[in-house]
Amino acid sequence: MTEWLNVVVQGVLTGGLYAMFAVGLSLIFGVMRLVNIAHGDLIVLAAYVSLMVTQALGVDPLTSLVLVVPIMALVGYALQRGLLNFTLGEDLLPPLLVTFGLSVIIQNGLLELFTADSRKLQAGAIEVLTAQLMPGVWVGYLPLVQFAVAILVIAALQVLFYKTALGRAFRATSDDQPVAQLMGLNTRHVFALAMALSLAVVAIAGVFLAVRSNFDPAIGPARLIFGFEAVIIGGLGNMWGTLAGGVILGVAQAIGAELDPGWQLLAGHIAFLVILALRPQGLFPKVSG
Amino acid sequence: MADPLLDVRGIDVFYGDFQALFGVSLRIETGEVVAVIGANGAGKSTLLRSIAGLMHPRRGEIRLAGASITHSPAFEVVRRGVALVPEGRRLFPSLTVEENLLIGAQLKRPGPWTLARVYDLFPALAARRRLPATALSGGQQQMAAIGRALMANPRLLLCDEISLGLAPIVVRDIYAQIPRIVAEGLSLVIVEQDIAQALKAAARAYCLQEGRVALHGATRELTRETISAAYFGV
């Protein structure tokens, strides 16, 4: 019994990471209807940026966030202003194909710079610390911290979206671009800020990914898919729903892996497909107001 | 002579290959209320969209207080003090009434208009400030759209088809507030298909017909005959 409880707890905590993959994706979809196929590769890019920062400065990965987050945010802003803004319009094809091309470029660029070798970031003592949740159920400090950070990130985004002028600008631009311009909003700048924010979250997700498990240049697409599945399971446009989506995905994968190591990913995909079949709007669709 | 507040000089505006405006010129002085009338498709909305910077003329020039805004993007034009109340209200549906007003003020142009003043002008909005914009009636939405534009503290307010789809009594209520708005020193351009309402509120009028200025003058000097000639081209 406690064995299964352990499995579920691990799954829940991993789900926090998936939720972080997901919120960056759904944030830019919400603001500019852009689905960024390179999202997963950007997560991996952030992991490598953190690797470089930790190596260059000798700091631990979590401290490297101080630099990785702003670097990725800048990358996001530049990417949006310099490239992605030109793809936005009525036609779905340009943004999809351009971000797909971007994904190929990032993957192969990382391969060229860092080889296909598997890497991992060492977070030091915190990696081995565990706490007893209840008799027989142990959790690592690091997964707990990661889950707490996921909740904090989502809460912060929620506040930013609904309580600040920037969030208002995001929502207004998403509603009606020409009128947003009439209000003095430079929509290209607003989109770039949204992408910067998305990649700031990507940076956090990338560092936690790199601390929790091995990574190499090819693992991006799978992270995109996990994030996407969490978004759809939770329901479009609902950030807490996305957290729930990530948790469901994480638990499904953990249970699958417990049954048979080969079933880990498949179990997650099946959970996603079942929800798509039974409740295509997701478990917690946004209440339209 | 000092520059007029708005000076539109012979603009040609196109939608792709289709020319919507032919050498349209228009001048507006500070504190003036001017009506732009004309049949459906005469180019009234295109004129306002061009002034507001949502479209750009291929030829001609638009100057605001002497400085060219011909090719400025919309977000730049509103910074210089031109606000547009777009046709069909177009409030932001995912924002509350108050958030819609606040986003109008996000450039923080100094001036008389504040949330309190707008609520004072349109008390119906104050009671519904926390509601989503979609929960308002058509007339209240129009009030919110005007309030949102005022929050930018413009020098020039452009109103596109305020009365469209609204009950006459609601239209009268909204127009009744125009003197209070103008009293704050801004200039106003009213575009309407409903001629009577617009001519009553304005001192001068331009009549557009098929993309050209067919007539302009002081409203009290315009007769029904000259207007209908300019309106319908008969």
Next chain:
Amino acid sequence: MSRVEHASRSSRVGVALAGFGLAALAMAPLWADRATLRLLAEMFTYVALASLWNLLAGYAGLVSVGQQAFVGLGGYLLFALGIQFGVPPLAAVLVAGPVAALVSIPVALLIFRLRGAYFAIGTWVMAEVFRLMASQIAALGGGSGISLPASLVLAMAPTRQWRELEIYWLALALAVAVLVAIFVLLRSRHGLALTAVRDNELAAQSSGIDVRRLKFAVYVLTAFGTAMIGALIFLMKLRISPDTAFSVNDWTAFVIFIVVIGGIGRIEGPIIGTIVFFLLRQTLADLGSLYLMMMGTVAIAVMLAAPKGIWGLIVERLGWQMLPLQRRLVLEPSGKARAR
């Protein structure tokens, strides 16, 4: 006083040229060496894959990044049918089509619930599911893959040379069949509807086109063709593994590159794109990942600067069209008018 005409002078020349080229390719074993034939056959598979993806994305607006699902399914069907039931490879290639079409129906029912851009990622999830399932099948080598038994291969033809010729002609025939099928589809009433959907989905819907059904049909047809090509590809490779069969790079990234470069939404685009792709590959493939980065960059540049691709530029500049697909209203002088 008027009639609708498909052909223009350049397209009549184009059809003549295409016929001539086809004859030359059919007789290639007379003038080409083994390596060239292999290369040509591979090009034919890419022309077919790219044309099918073009139909899906360029005409039906279904941007899929998961067509590797059906390439791999076709490949695995070839191996499964051969190893389990002794089905001869050439027959298995033909059977792969209808089987994949059947499989694609429930797949489509699920992923058509996703709108627009999310549909794209949904197709990718499906391809992943297929890949993971393939690696669970121990009888087909699980995760490490399996070779096509020599007995099956040897039974195909008396000599190796004949076997290679059979495969070459099959590749040519399938590519031509795919092109002809797409051509006929686009010339039909449904083709007009598809073009309408591509240009304006909402307007097409309101003019009575059942957009969803049309897209569904295109998705299933594309799966049919893609799986046959997939089976053929792995008949050429003689070995299959989940990673090669469901490779997003080989069966989607390259295919998208080909279509974007050649000209999306045009039947000639994939042919031009394949030629460009293979020219680049023959000269630059040694660069490895740098080559792939370059490809991604070129695709992005074309998408932004010339979204209609090379063929689009040719059509715009010269008014050419190779295949008579366009409908033109021809006004005849009234003297010659026939009563209708």
